[in-house]
Amino acid sequence: MGLTFPYTYISCPCSDGSKEIEESRLRPAPLFHKKALAEEPEEDDEEKEEAPFDAHHPRASFSLFPPEHLLYCEECRDLKCPRCSIEEQVSHFCTSCLFETPASAVRSEGNRCARNCFNCPICFSQLSVNNINGAGKEGPWILNCYYCMWTSLDIGIRFDRPTNIRAQLDRIANGGKPKAPSKPTETPDLARRSSYLNHESYPQLSATTNNPPPTQQDDSPKETPLDPAARFTALKAFYKNQLTTTTAANPTHPSISSDFSYSSPASLNRILNLYSTSGSFQPKRKPKPQLMREALYPSEGLLIPSPDAATSTQTKLLSSPTGGFINTTTLSQRHFQTGPAGGNPDARFVDELRPMPAPLTTKRAKRCKECRHILVKPEAKPTSTRHRIKLVALSYIPHVSLRPLLGTSAAGGGASTSSAPSALLYGGDVILEPARPTQWILKLTNPLFDAVRVSIATPAVTPGKYGHRVTILCPQFEIGANSDVWEEALGSKSSDAGGSAGKISGSGNGGVAEAGKVYEKGRNWTSVAVEVVPVSITQPIVEAADKEEIQVREVDEDEDVLEIPIRVRLDWRQGDLDDGANKKARLNEDGVEDGVRELAYWMVLGVGRVKK
Amino acid sequence: MASSASLPTSFSKEAQPRVEPAAGPSNVVPTTRPPLEVHPTAHLDPQAYIQGTSTITLGPNVVIHPRARLVSVHGPLTIRAGTVILERCVVGGPVPDPKEPLPPPPEAPVNTVVGQNVLLQASAEVRAGAFLDEACLIEPRAVIRRGVHIGKHTKVCAGCVVDRSVRDWTVLWGDGQTRRLRTGAIDPEDGRLKALEIDRESTAGLLTVAAAKATLGKRRA
Ligand SMILES: [Zn+2]
Ligand SMILES: [Zn+2]
Numbered sequence: 001m002g003l004t005f006p007y008t009y010i011s012c013p014c015s016d017g018s019k020e021i022e023e024s025r026l027r028p029a030p031l032f033h034k035k036a037l038a039e040e041p042e043e044d045d046e047e048k049e050e051a052p053f054d055a056h057h058p059r060a061s062f063s064l065f066p067p068e069h070l071l072y073c074e075e076c077r078d079l080k081c082p083r084c085s086i087e088e089q090v091s092h093f094c095t096s097c098l099f100e101t102p103a104s105a106v107r108s109e110g111n112r113c114a115r116n117c118f119n120c121p122i123c124f125s126q127l128s129v130n131n132i133n134g135a136g137k138e139g140p141w142i143l144n145c146y147y148c149m150w151t152s153l154d155i156g157i158r159f160d161r162p163t164n165i166r167a168q169l170d171r172i173a174n175g176g177k178p179k180a181p182s183k184p185t186e187t188p189d190l191a192r193r194s195s196y197l198n199h200e201s202y203p204q205l206s207a208t209t210n211n212p213p214p215t216q217q218d219d220s221p222k223e224t225p226l227d228p229a230a231r232f233t234a235l236k237a238f239y240k241n242q243l244t245t246t247t248a249a250n251p252t253h254p255s256i257s258s259d260f261s262y263s264s265p266a267s268l269n270r271i272l273n274l275y276s277t278s279g280s281f282q283p284k285r286k287p288k289p290q291l292m293r294e295a296l297y298p299s300e301g302l303l304i305p306s307p308d309a310a311t312s313t314q315t316k317l318l319s320s321p322t323g324g325f326i327n328t329t330t331l332s333q334r335h336f337q338t339g340p341a342g343g344n345p346d347a348r349f350v351d352e353l354r355p356m357p358a359p360l361t362t363k364r365a366k367r368c369k370e371c372r373h374i375l376v377k378p379e380a381k382p383t384s385t386r387h388r389i390k391l392v393a394l395s396y397i398p399h400v401s402l403r404p405l406l407g408t409s410a411a412g413g414g415a416s417t418s419s420a421p422s423a424l425l426y427g428g429d430v431i432l433e434p435a436r437p438t439q440w441i442l443k444l445t446n447p448l449f450d451a452v453r454v455s456i457a458t459p460a461v462t463p464g465k466y467g468h469r470v471t472i473l474c475p476q477f478e479i480g481a482n483s484d485v486w487e488e489a490l491g492s493k494s495s496d497a498g499g500s501a502g503k504i505s506g507s508g509n510g511g512v513a514e515a516g517k518v519y520e521k522g523r524n525w526t527s528v529a530v531e532v533v534p535v536s537i538t539q540p541i542v543e544a545a546d547k548e549e550i551q552v553r554e555v556d557e558d559e560d561v562l563e564i565p566i567r568v569r570l571d572w573r574q575g576d577l578d579d580g581a582n583k584k585a586r587l588n589e590d591g592v593e594d595g596v597r598e599l600a601y602w603m604v605l606g607v608g609r610v611k612k
Numbered sequence: 613m614a615s616s617a618s619l620p621t622s623f624s625k626e627a628q629p630r631v632e633p634a635a636g637p638s639n640v641v642p643t644t645r646p647p648l649e650v651h652p653t654a655h656l657d658p659q660a661y662i663q664g665t666s667t668i669t670l671g672p673n674v675v676i677h678p679r680a681r682l683v684s685v686h687g688p689l690t691i692r693a694g695t696v697i698l699e700r701c702v703v704g705g706p707v708p709d710p711k712e713p714l715p716p717p718p719e720a721p722v723n724t725v726v727g728q729n730v731l732l733q734a735s736a737e738v739r740a741g742a743f744l745d746e747a748c749l750i751e752p753r754a755v756i757r758r759g760v761h762i763g764k765h766t767k768v769c770a771g772c773v774v775d776r777s778v779r780d781w782t783v784l785w786g787d788g789q790t791r792r793l794r795t796g797a798i799d800p801e802d803g804r805l806k807a808l809e810i811d812r813e814s815t816a817g818l819l820t821v822a823a824a825k826a827t828l829g830k831r832r833a
């Protein structure tokens with residue numbers, strides 16, 4: 001993974017990963033420690049929370065998120081990652097025509113645009129509706145792909161009107177003939193036939209499955225062949241019907257009844273029969289079991305391939321004037337045909353493919369998984385990019401930046417960090433010299449309109465395989481409110497002038513990396529100094545080499561990255577809201593009536609790579 | 613060096629009679645501007661780059677846009693009627709190194725032919741020795757390699773590098789190996805060619821006026 005330094009990730013404690021990390025840290029604890037935990041559960045919590053986050057733990061990345069991916073729930077007063085928020089659809093719309101489809105119609109339209117938006121079955125790009133000659137206002141009209149030059153004429157389809165193409169297409173089969181409806185309608189013919197077929201007096205059909213009755217041959221030209229979906233439904237209906245009739249005929253026979261739904265009359269009948277006859281095993285006079293028969297007619301879903309189908313496929317494949325293998329479909333083309341919108345996923349040749357209506361897209365709202373409050377809600381209109389509600393974490397938690405401290409205050413710091421700025425500038429790797437102390441400026445910028453008290457804590461030695469020493473020189477400080485820049489600049493010009501001058505000078509000489517002191521402070525930001533002493537990561541390799549000469553352990557990918565886990569604790573007093581209801585709600589809160597907000601989380605700060 | 617004989621045999625019969633042999637006069641004095649045979653109805657923009665030693669032939673109604681590049685270093689160039697070549701196209705490349713003097717005419721020159729009603733879109737490249745049959749459409753940054761025959765009404769989509777011959781009515785896209793045959797496209801293709809013709813006439817008019825004004829301005833200055 002390409003890392004650009006410095007970076008920050010924030011851990012959401014919802015994942016099993018973060019829990020496991022905590023547990024694994026607690027596991028090696030001695031026995032008395034466990035006892036102590038049992039005695040004082042409060043301290044247990046406290047200690048658990050204080051167990052430093054190991055950024056190099058194998059499961060750490062499952063709980064780490066970039067700050068911009070996080071949301072903030074006002075009710076739970078906690079950060080919410082994508083995993084602890086749930087999504088719900090606000091609206092469905094087509095990305096090509098930007099028309100919204102009402103939720104009630106989405107399903108019946110197969111999740112696809114019901115207008116004139118289609119995708120090319122060959123190259124999947126958008127199709128346009130054109131006059132057959134390219135220009136002109138009279139039909140016939142065709143669908144045209146400007147990329148791969150596919151037209152609906154390739155599959156023999158043209159349209160009478162340039163509007164409502166989807167409805168027109170649903171009625172035309174490839175080749176231009178009218179298409180059988182996808183949903184087989186119970187034709188009177190079918191109903192009649194099925195009724196007499198089920199009749200006892202009808203000659204035993206199971207024996208004659210191979211040669212259908214000659215009378216049907218006369219009917220067959222009239223019947224339009226069903227399309228695959230319709231044939232499937234017809235077959236399903238047919239066999240269901242067969243099962244119920246045969247089961248009804250001999251209800252004690254369990255193997256036949258594969259209709260498992262107990263609510264069906266046939267099954268109920270069977271169960272009742274079981275109970276009524278279970279006491280006496282005396283066999284009743286069994287009626288001759290009625291056998292199931294197979295589908296015999298096209299209306300039942302039977303499809304007899306024409307005798308020359310195989311040879312015609314072969315000639316189609318092998319003859320070069322028709323294109324041969326060029327005209328076979330690819331896997332992705334067949335995959336594109338799926339869905340309940342009239343595609344042909346079994347197409348073997350490109351002339352069997354259908355143009356596919358453009359799939360719909362959704363706008364989604366996000367809710368908190370715990371309290372179900374809405375965190376993000378976009379406007380339903382497809383053309384709008386605005387949100388009604390958008391509680392992103394970035395407008396609550398301070399933005400963190402890190403830069404190397406240039407200067408001579410740290411022993412040897414200047415030399416090692418001198419390369420860092422250029423690396424930062426060009427987005428390259430920041431290389432840290434092992435065992436050489438470096439100083440960094442950690443700057444936190446407040447997005448809130450209230451001043452925030454911050455305490456940041458880090459383990460003195462980073463957890464994990466390599467314990468780098470980290471010291472935050474000033475762990476507790478305050479960040480000013482993110483008030484209006486102009487208000488401050490214009491309103492208190494005279495008083496602030498000295499302050500801002502001080503700030504400016506602060507970056508020059510006032511900023512001193514001293515323990516317990518803030519390095520620099522501005523309107524809504526504060527920076528503190530952090531001292532880092534990386535440990536050499538090559539040491540274990542040397543040891544291994546001592547034991548076994550050749551075996552040199554490779555340093556794992558990104559194992560050399562120095563990451564500092566920082567526990568951030570924020571608390572602020574929410575400013576007066578003019579909304580009375582909101583204030584009331586706050587007052588009703590248990591004990592917390594003054595609008596005090598607290599937030600604590602683990603943050604991982606990537607500083608750079610340690611030199612190998 | 614591959615000659616026109618390296619073309620597929622089925623096409624070379626048709627192709628050969630139309631291709632003029634390498635012009636004689638250029639062998640005598642190698643100048644930077646090659647001998648040109650431009651049909652009076654063709655528009656060769658003064659800002660197009662022309663380079664080479666062999667003859668360049670432009671058929672009727674051909675439009676060469678400004679900054680297109682015609683190179684006849686490797687052999688004669690024939691551009692047939694109604695073809696449009698847009699900006700930054702290179703026909704007959706690769707382009708010789710500008711720092712070095714033009715090489716002498718090659719001993720075995722290769723013919724480069726762009727057929728009728730072909731549209732070469734911006735930055736398309738047709739290498740020397742390629743043969744484009746009529747009504748091809750070559751999209752931006754596509755490259756037709758040396759000795760490749762592109763069939764009639766074939767479309768080469770943007771960025772494709774074509775290194776083997778392509779039959780008529782084909783579309784190439786993606787990596788240049790994804791292709792399909794245009795089976796039912798006769799009517800729309802007619803429409804496309806008609807639109808191309810209209811577009812060609814209007815741009816030719818515009819370019820002629822622009823070129824005339826530019827030369828007039830230069831003279832005044
Ligand atoms: Zn919540
Ligand atoms: Zn979470």
Ligand SMILES: [Zn+2]
Nearest residue numbers: 094097113117
């Ligand atoms: Zn649409």
Ligand SMILES: [Zn+2]
Nearest residue numbers: 120123145148
């Ligand atoms: Zn297409």
